Amino acid sequence: MTGIQFDGTKHMDIIPIGRVAIDFNPVDLNKPLDESTTFRKYLGGSPANIAVGMARLGKKVGFISKVSDDQFGRFVINYFKKEGIDTSHIAVAKNGESLGLTFTEILSPTASSILMYRNGVADLALSPEEVNEDYIKNAKAIIISGTALAASPSREAALLAMEYAKKHGTAVIFDIDYRSYTWQSKAELVIYYSAIARASDIILGSREEYNLMESVVAPAGSSDQETAARWLACDNKIVVIKHGKEGSAAYTGSGGVYKIKPFPVKLLKSFGGGDAYASAFLYGLMEGWEIVDCLEFGSASAALLVASHSCSDAMPGVDEIREFIKKAKEEYGEMVVRA
């Protein structure tokens, strides 16, 4: 029992909406960014990583976003095509907008930070007119990344995509994906996160992200149970709350509570796991798996990612994740991540 039913008559599986960027990860690791001299270029941006992740897992994946009209925009389109992701609804920016960039500082396997280029980015210039109703109508689900709400007109494009999805029975998955960039105020993000979260079917976020989203509209210090209850009382069927190294939990509308711990893993970097987690978790849901199996699959994929240099190139396939889980269970026991 997955807690959610996708409409099998729709031919596209999933359409992430929002940010696609380029990650520049230092080759000379474990030093401050200003001292790093050489960088490797990867596709990046949370919704883009999830798109790659789900495509590698065999899903039929589309994408709604806007890219720059230059070599970097073309890199993105070509990369997606190579992965089998449909690029027919990725618009090309015509007013000098740039593709977002993320320079990574990997100070140590557990300490990292990022330097983002988000001024005048193409993805935030996506306009409502560039969101196609039929494209959304024909998909089982859309994923709205919270960063798409950070500025107009991308904000209105994402809200319109949600309206189309509601109108046509397409599931709405809200990945909070908080980034401080571009937001004008906390009140602003609370308002728009709430607008999506009230009407979505699945929410994915960290405990910190939920705290942020609830900071104005609810009393401070909500427990996971209270948070889950709040959003399940709206249209949501599943609420996933992540606690980093402490693991994560999924709550369902029918009262189910499922918890999981992370797999033991040797970190190369401390980011990128979330997108792998989301891809594999949603894959399981779409396969109709038990929720705890979805969580385990997500957690395994995350473990594979944080041991790699990229957040996109390293996205594993189904067999690779299964193999990883099998080995982990052989080494640490059958219940390695389950409570």
Add this chain to the structure above:
Amino acid sequence: MTGIQFDGTKHMDIIPIGRVAIDFNPVDLNKPLDESTTFRKYLGGSPANIAVGMARLGKKVGFISKVSDDQFGRFVINYFKKEGIDTSHIAVAKNGESLGLTFTEILSPTASSILMYRNGVADLALSPEEVNEDYIKNAKAIIISGTALAASPSREAALLAMEYAKKHGTAVIFDIDYRSYTWQSKAELVIYYSAIARASDIILGSREEYNLMESVVAPAGSSDQETAARWLACDNKIVVIKHGKEGSAAYTGSGGVYKIKPFPVKLLKSFGGGDAYASAFLYGLMEGWEIVDCLEFGSASAALLVASHSCSDAMPGVDEIREFIKKAKEEYGEMVVRA
């Protein structure tokens, strides 16, 4: 049975949120605006007019908005004070914003148009930080004017006011009040109108305004019944749909349908009636009247307004409206406006 219950423990009756402006109405009537040479200055802006209307009817009225830091801003504050309206939460703009202006062209009693000054206006510069949670908590109802949603940061301020109202059991009244100015696209207004209309308690609008609001999220050509059903299925208790000279109708969550025709009246101008209607209708609701009586009271107030030169100065008191209704019934019969 009014269909809605206001929380009697809250000491402020109602707080309109949004536009306050100055109307310049020509003294030399019935010619094109470019030929008019002399203008009389009045307080204007739909939510401001409603504030004056309800204050004249004896209600305890507040206001949330932002005014210019100049003689016109001071005129507004002084005018409100004179009317007994609380001005403690009207912010003063500090970045050169102007008070909105409306120049009226009265070509004939039935043909008029307006020339609005809405570039860099103070009311659209109201920020979420300037919306006070306690002020809203202590009011029975807020009225959100649709024009407050037309641009940021006023848009976010209005959405935040709604969140506060929902959190504290303050009724949310949505006056669609469509003005083409400032909106970037139809998709944009559909999105934000819908966001408010899904969560409000009462909606007031013309048939054309509902058509606009529903143009993307619903099939075209909805009947009044379908429109009412759509929004009553969310949180709304009362949906009022106006048809101009054909009259208006109110639908309630409990299935009630109430219809009314306008009073016979000699027009001086064809605008301003809606704000008088809203003031008197909401007054009736707050008094706990039957809905059809609220409609009749609103219609009578509207009739008085369209025969006057201003949209604010001419707002009638309770006795004046009652007297008007009495005389109309003596002249045209007891059922003058009722079906």
Add this chain to the structure above:
Amino acid sequence: MTGIQFDGTKHMDIIPIGRVAIDFNPVDLNKPLDESTTFRKYLGGSPANIAVGMARLGKKVGFISKVSDDQFGRFVINYFKKEGIDTSHIAVAKNGESLGLTFTEILSPTASSILMYRNGVADLALSPEEVNEDYIKNAKAIIISGTALAASPSREAALLAMEYAKKHGTAVIFDIDYRSYTWQSKAELVIYYSAIARASDIILGSREEYNLMESVVAPAGSSDQETAARWLACDNKIVVIKHGKEGSAAYTGSGGVYKIKPFPVKLLKSFGGGDAYASAFLYGLMEGWEIVDCLEFGSASAALLVASHSCSDAMPGVDEIREFIKKAKEEYGEMVVRA
């Protein structure tokens, strides 16, 4: 000897460039603006007033500016046409820009202030592409109003007009016309005022305006002689410095110094005189008069204006000014304004 020679082969006499606006002057005078209830509408804006002034004096006048696409824009065009001013190079704004407005507060005959509407105004949206090289080539002189430099793209349009004038031997008259609105910083206005003043042929300004213009690029506290010398050392032929009630002075490149006092007059309001002064002074120059006669003519026209309710409608013709001078001399003596 006028100190300047205009090219008699050019068929247009003069083209002011910059602001055209509407003045709303209170009918109920001598009270604070917020208490005034009735306003009369007049054409306004310094360069527009000068255009009217010179047209009434019989000159062939053009105009370069941009007006709103509404009743107020049409009012301006029609008004100019009625005055015989060529409107073929007045552009119409297409992005919702408004015509500038000036509400006048006439507290007393000597105390007045203004409330300007300059947010999103059409005249500051004039773009370089809308400035026609041939139009300028065929005029004896252009007048650049300093307010045209206050923001882009009007700033670039004015600078380009100057380049065209320099290229084709059209005289450049710089009317400093300082208004605090719209300027971002004092450094900004110093830079752009200087850019024009270095290359112009005639400068008109008050002592305060020259102080402002010189505040960064020259030592503080310049005398009129020092100021005149500074700008005559560039391309200028005549520098006019106004001292309000103390009179005014003109300095020429050949070392001439001409001073004048104002005519005795009963003020109705304390503004509008400057534009009349400029019109009549420049008229005299174009007629080849002695400079002191130009000054007297300008001063007389100013005296007529400040006794009137408008700054445009009241612009006098040649005979009216001559008549005024004649009467003043009869009453106060031949040398009434001369030192």
Add this chain to the structure above:
Amino acid sequence: MTGIQFDGTKHMDIIPIGRVAIDFNPVDLNKPLDESTTFRKYLGGSPANIAVGMARLGKKVGFISKVSDDQFGRFVINYFKKEGIDTSHIAVAKNGESLGLTFTEILSPTASSILMYRNGVADLALSPEEVNEDYIKNAKAIIISGTALAASPSREAALLAMEYAKKHGTAVIFDIDYRSYTWQSKAELVIYYSAIARASDIILGSREEYNLMESVVAPAGSSDQETAARWLACDNKIVVIKHGKEGSAAYTGSGGVYKIKPFPVKLLKSFGGGDAYASAFLYGLMEGWEIVDCLEFGSASAALLVASHSCSDAMPGVDEIREFIKKAKEEYGEMVVRA
């Protein structure tokens, strides 16, 4: 005879004003940018490269600009400090501005293009308030890069710097440095280039850059002689016009004409030579050399740069340039670059 005299009592030699950026040059050369996977990071931006160039030649160099408040901004400051460049007047951006980035596409030794990140860059956010009068007063010369004029408020900061320099006898060197990014229109760049070029002491630019600058204010198709004459007629003492592979020429106010051809060299990339040329040419001028020797020194430095992977790290010292010239003359003859 250098044609220009610098004020020896001023203790700083030269202060470039404008762009400082980071270059990302591909390590996997000779392929389209979207296929390059690894990039090396270098200090970049024409005025910054010139600063490094002149510091390596032993000059006392300052810098006026604005950098991002992040690791990349700190990289720039630290790099400059290491080179002995004074960083006391480099402001730090506080509104989320980014450091400019330049991704280089090196398709072949002779074919290259760049992808610039110039949206919301820190250097264009430099404001007039951040330009210090005394800093400029105490320098022999400033170099204004044309890109600093591309947008406000950097445009006004550069124009103000010029005013300060003129006021205090500091030489103004104008490096046209045309980049299509950020400019709104050709008219705009013509206006601002002209404003600087009329008042500068030395102009450096390519034939194409002069054509662009003169495209509105002068007849098309000027020869080098006409162009030089035009700008020498203003305040300029030296006008340098570059013709790429055809060499370059310097014209002086006293009628001197000096021409030079490039040194034979094996290109690694086709950019970066200009900044080396400027550094070494200006170094020679400051040393009081004959102009033809300055040109030769500049040309030699350029030859060294285009054979290197960076535009800053590879800037040569005096001995290295001398050595290069010596070897070239041994190989190709004494008059290798001279006509």
